[in-house]
Amino acid sequence: MDLKLDDHEKDGIRVVDVEGEIDVYTAPRLRELLIDLVNKGDYQLVVNMEKVEFLDSTGLGVLVGGLKRVRAHDGSLDLVCRQERILKIFRITGLTKVFGIHDTVEEAIKARKSEK
């Protein structure tokens, strides 16, 4: 299994659970899911990357694309990740300044709710 995707609603926010590796081969599936969610009207997203084992620049591009799409509807896309091996590429590219990155899904939802 290269990439496993699932999503559910929690406190009015759509949580996308990602498990496995996000790279040039698997990233299109995540991209399509994010597009589908936005098309269905889900503009408040949390992408849970606690079980992501690998993320490259292709995956970053998908996340950035998702962020741009929800922002076009005044929405949000936050990330959940504590793994340094994954956070490294966010730091290298400076995207830690762009994404809200939280330790847990609950914290991500709480942070988003508190901004409203």
Next chain:
Amino acid sequence: MALVEVAFTPLPAHVRTARLVAVAVARRSGVADSLLDEVRLAVGEACSRAVEAHRQYCPAEPVKIALTDSGGRFEVVVTDAAPGDAAALDGLAQAGQAGDAAGVAGDVAAAGSPGGGTSQPLFDAQGGLQDGSGLAVIAELADDVRISRTAAGISVCMSWPSSVRER
């Protein structure tokens, strides 16, 4: 002398194979565990770039990787056979050598504002990372990166320190 050489059909599915081989050889060469994630990511980026270039210009040609351990350095060379165009090749060399990874964030932050973005935008209209961004990431991961134009395409050479051990 090359330890391991791999040639693979330019399919995205094979980039993971290349990563796995590179990390296995790096570990065997004595590269520190703390650097293996960097090897994995850097090799993946280089191979992803080469695969996309081949899919555009020469889908029938294989992407090649040479993995060597010599003089206390573990070296990976990813070679493609995609001609591309002169301006794109120069841009890649500049992105890789300048390590312009920070430009990625700047471009996102300025997205949507008229005339926003860096002078070398790293995102396309769909939010996908442009060619060159992967090399900017590689430049931050390997302490020695050399990008050169070959007769056929581009060669990306990366290396990390390896331990000297008896084999």
